Amino acid sequence: MNVSVFEAIGPIMIGPSSSHTAGAAKLARIARVIAGKEFSHVSFGLHGSFAKTYKGHGTDRALVAGILGILEDDEDLVKSFEIAKIYDITFDFYELELEGMHENSVKITFFMKDGTYNDIIGSSIGGGQIIVKRINKFDTEITAQACTLVINQYDKKGVISDIARVLANNNINIGIMKVNRTAKGEMACCIIETDSIITSEVVESLKEVNNVISVHSIIITDK
Amino acid sequence: MYNNFDELLELATIRNVSLSQIILEAEMKLSDLSESQIYEKLELNYNVMLESTRKALHTPLVTPGALIQGISMDQYNYSKGENSICGSFINSVMARALSCSETNASMGRVCAAPTAGACGIVPAVVSSLSDKYNSSKKEVLDALLTASGVGAVIMQNATVSGAEGACQAETGVGATMATAAAVQLAGGTPDMAINACCFVLMNVLGLVCDPVAGLVQVPCAQRNAIQSINAMLCADLAMAGMKSVVPLDQMVDAMHKVGKALPPSLKETSIGGMAGTEAAKEISRRIFG
Numbered sequence: 094m095n096v097s098v099f100e101a102i103g104p105i106m107i108g109p110s111s112s113h114t115a116g117a118a119k120l121a122r123i124a125r126v127i128a129g130k131e132f133s134h135v136s137f138g139l140h141g142s143f144a145k146t147y148k149g150h151g152t153d154r155a156l157v158a159g160i161l162g163i164l165e166d167d168e169d170l171v172k173s174f175e176i177a178k179i180y181d182i183t184f185d186f187y188e189l190e191l192e193g194m195h196e197n198s199v200k201i202t203f204f205m206k207d208g209t210y211n212d213i214i215g216s217s218i219g220g221g222q223i224i225v226k227r228i229n230k231f232d233t234e235i236t237a238q239a240c241t242l243v244i245n246q247y248d249k250k251g252v253i254s255d256i257a258r259v260l261a262n263n264n265i266n267i268g269i270m271k272v273n274r275t276a277k278g279e280m281a282c283c284i285i286e287t288d289s290i291i292t293s294e295v296v297e298s299l300k301e302v303n304n305v306i307s308v309h310s311i312i313i314t315d316k
Numbered sequence: 317m318y319n320n321f322d323e324l325l326e327l328a329t330i331r332n333v334s335l336s337q338i339i340l341e342a343e344m345k346l347s348d349l350s351e352s353q354i355y356e357k358l359e360l361n362y363n364v365m366l367e368s369t370r371k372a373l374h375t376p377l378v379t380p381g382a383l384i385q386g387i388s389m390d391q392y393n394y395s396k397g398e399n400s401i402c403g404s405f406i407n408s409v410m411a412r413a414l415s416c417s418e419t420n421a422s423m424g425r426v427c428a429a430p431t432a433g434a435c436g437i438v439p440a441v442v443s444s445l446s447d448k449y450n451s452s453k454k455e456v457l458d459a460l461l462t463a464s465g466v467g468a469v470i471m472q473n474a475t476v477s478g479a480e481g482a483c484q485a486e487t488g489v490g491a492t493m494a495t496a497a498a499v500q501l502a503g504g505t506p507d508m509a510i511n512a513c514c515f516v517l518m519n520v521l522g523l524v525c526d527p528v529a530g531l532v533q534v535p536c537a538q539r540n541a542i543q544s545i546n547a548m549l550c551a552d553l554a555m556a557g558m559k560s561v562v563p564l565d566q567m568v569d570a571m572h573k574v575g576k577a578l579p580p581s582l583k584e585t586s587i588g589g590m591a592g593t594e595a596a597k598e599i600s601r602r603i604f605g
Contacts, residue, residue, distance in 0.1 A: 094319060094342050094472060099357060101430045101467025101476075101493065102438065102460065105364045108420030109532040111432050149380045149531045149603060151423045171423045219477065220431075 104221055105166045112197050113143070113150035116217030118170060120225070121159020121201060123237045126311050127228055128203040128211040133182060135160050138189040138200035143217075147186070156199065157184055165221065194226065231273045231282035239268055239286040241311040242296075247304040248274045248281040255302045256283065263295045280306075317342060321469055321510055321564040328506040335496065335506045336458040339465030358457045358464075364427040365439035368419040369412040377422035381603040383533040384421055388414040391541070402545075405444070409548070410541035413440035417537035430467045430476040433532045434490035436540035438463050441494040441547050445501045459501045463493035466513060473565070474572035478525040478584040481575030487536070487543040488520030488571065494547035495554075504555045514560030515550035516543075517567040521574050524582035526589025529600035535590060 106115040137156050139147055147153050151171070158173035161180065169176060177184060191198050195216035203211045214227040225235035228243065235241055246252045253272060260267060266288040274281035291310040299308045318324040318338065327338045343354055371377065376386030391414055394400060395407030416436030420426045429438040442463065446456045467476065467489060475481040476489045492513045499509040520543070528534045560567070581588035590596055 094317065094346055094468060096468040096472040097347050098339060098343050098354075098461060098464035098468050099347075099361075101471055102358075102361050102464035103428060105361060105425065105427050106432060107423055108426050108432050108435070109423065111428060114423070115432075146530045146604070149529060151380075154423070166425060168425055219479075 106221060107151075107155070107166060107168065107170045110150045111221045112217045112219050113146065113152045114155045114170075115165040115221040116197065116219070116223050117143070117152045117199070118155040118159040118163065118165045119221060119237070120199065120215045120217055120223040121156045122162060122164070123159075123223065123225060123235070123311055124201045124203070124213040124215065125160045125162060127213055127225070127243050127309055128201075129205070129307070129309065131206045132160075132203040133206050134204040135182065135184045136202040136204070137184065137186045138191075138202070139186060140189055140191040140194055140198040140200070141196035143197050143199055144188040153186055156201070160184070160201070160203075198226075228282060230275050230280070233271070233273070233282070233284050235284060235311070237311055240289065240291050242283075242285040242287065242291060242299070243309045243311070244283040244285070244299065245306040246281050246283060246302075247306065248276075248278050249304045252281075252302065252304045253283065256285075256299060256305070259295065259298050259302060260285070260287070263292075263298070265289050265291065265295065317345070318469075320473060321513070321568070324465070324469065325506055325510050334458065334462070334500060335465060335509060336461040336500065339461050339468075342465075343461075354461075355457055358460050359453075361427045362442075362457065362460055364425055365416070365429070365435075366443055368416040368424065368426045368435065369439045369443050370415060371424055372415040372418035372422075373411060377418050377424065379418065379421040379533060380531060381529060381533070381599060383528065383531060383599070384414070384418055384537045387537065388418045405448070406545060409440050409444045409544050412443060413437055413540040413544040414537055416440065417533070417540045421531070421533045421537070429463070429493065430471065430489050431478065431486045433478060433536045434486040434540065434543075436537070437487060437490035437544045437547060438494045438497065440540070440544040442497050442501070445498055445548075449501055451501055455501065459497035462500050462509065463497040466496045467493045470568055474568050475575060480583065481572065482523060482525040482578050482583045483539060484517075484520045484523040484571055485575055486525065487539045488517065488523055490540070491520065491543035491547040491550075492516045494544065495551045498548055498551035499554060502551065502555060504551070508554040510564050511558065511560050512551045512554035514562065514564050514567050515553050515558070516546055517564075517571055518560075519546055519550070521571060522578075524578060524589045525584045526582060526591040527584070527586055528591050528596040529603055530586040530591070531603075
């Protein structure tokens with residue numbers, strides 16, 4: 094058997110739809126980790142089935158819950174609009190076409206307090222599973238099923254080996270590593286899936302690596 | 317180890333143990349969890365299930381378009397009266413299944429079994445029968461293990477997605493899981509449980525997925541209620557000694573093939589079936605504009 098009994102009974106989730114509600118909340122929650130938490134406004138560009146049916150499935154409330162860090166099985170998800178007010182976070186929804194993307198896709202734009210913004214595009218692909226397809230200018234395939242590091246760095250010689258050395262020194266094995274750059278010598282993005290949990294100490298050591306701009310780790314909770 | 321129902325039943329028969337024992341051992345190997353960790357997770361899921369079987373019995377829950385708002389409470393109150401056709405037990409099972417569906421539609425917490433759209437069947441059947449037989453907590457969790465093991469084999473060899481297999485793969489599989497649990501709670505043999513699963517599938521083949529306005533409300537909630545009863549009726553057929561002329565693995569395969577053969581308009585797209593009726597389109601316009 095390759096299928097766990099907990100795939101047949103589970104997950105525990107807020108209804109009504111694993112793809113339109115639970116998956117949407119998870120996607121936004123992962124996007125928040127990637128964007129960083131210092132944002133004041135978030136725009137959600139809804140594509141395909143998300144655009145057509147978001148009101149009936151509570152996709153809007155699920156997305157807002159996600160950017161607030163509320164888990165997919167937390168009943169607070171329903172009250173996310175009110176909770177956003179407490180944290181002074183505003184949001185809006187609009188419809189858009191994301192060519193070639195899955196029916197349940199969203200472009201989430203985080204407007205950061207320092208005046209910059211982060212665009213994250215992802216899809217809810219069924220059964221509560223998600224995939225992050227794009228972070229700003231970089232194509233990605235983050236499924237958040239393993240612990241994942243999202244690193245932004247300058248495309249310079251030796252950065253990748255320095256990053257790998259920090260992980261090896263901390264006894265962390267790299268499962269999958271993908272590197273992507275805008276142009277030679279310019280901004281690059283490195284996605285690393287690891288076999289073990291990444292502690293905040295490791296994240297801090299990675300931030301000290303030369304030419305590394307930012308480091309975010311996605312810790313997978315048992316959801 | 318097993319990969320289909322034939323192998324699962326053979327292992328249970330040779331060792332003269334319940335299906336849940338074989339399923340437990342397989343899960344320990346697959347997930348690297350200990351026996352007690354598996355039971356803890358099962359209990360966590362069952363507690364969420366129980367809560368959802370009760371949540372809408374006394375208060376109507378707010379659902380988009382109010383398509384099923386209050387139906388669980390009405391059914392529950394009716395089940396307590398003297399005049400129901402099928403008696404208070406059957407009606408209360410339906411009320412519990414409806415409560416799970418109403419909870420789900422109102423953005424409450426549920427446990428998918430195997431999907432959110434079919435989240436009422438296993439909870440309604442297992443909770444009602446464990447009340448009836450005064451089952452111990454261990455017996456209830458073992459029955460849940462049997463149900464989830466049956467679901468896992470179907471997920472491995474076919475599908476439980478409405479977009480791929482239509483409603484037969486969602487509420488149909490939910491009822492298949494529930495009937496196996498029902499037989500076990502009632503003291504039947506593994507062979508009876510597997511036969512009961514066949515009877516459930518016989519009665520759901522071709523069931524289309526056609527949610528009104530694309531919402532997980534109608535006919536999902538009604539089908540959760542009726543499939544709970546289907547699960548119990550089929551358990552009784554098997555407990556009486558009836559044997560299926562087609563083995564369960566082949567029935568699962570048949571369900572999978574029927575699912576593939578159904579046109580996309582009848583698989584979660586809300587184009588055909590009852591979703592395509594004038595009345596359903598009007599409801600859709602009312603809610604989504």
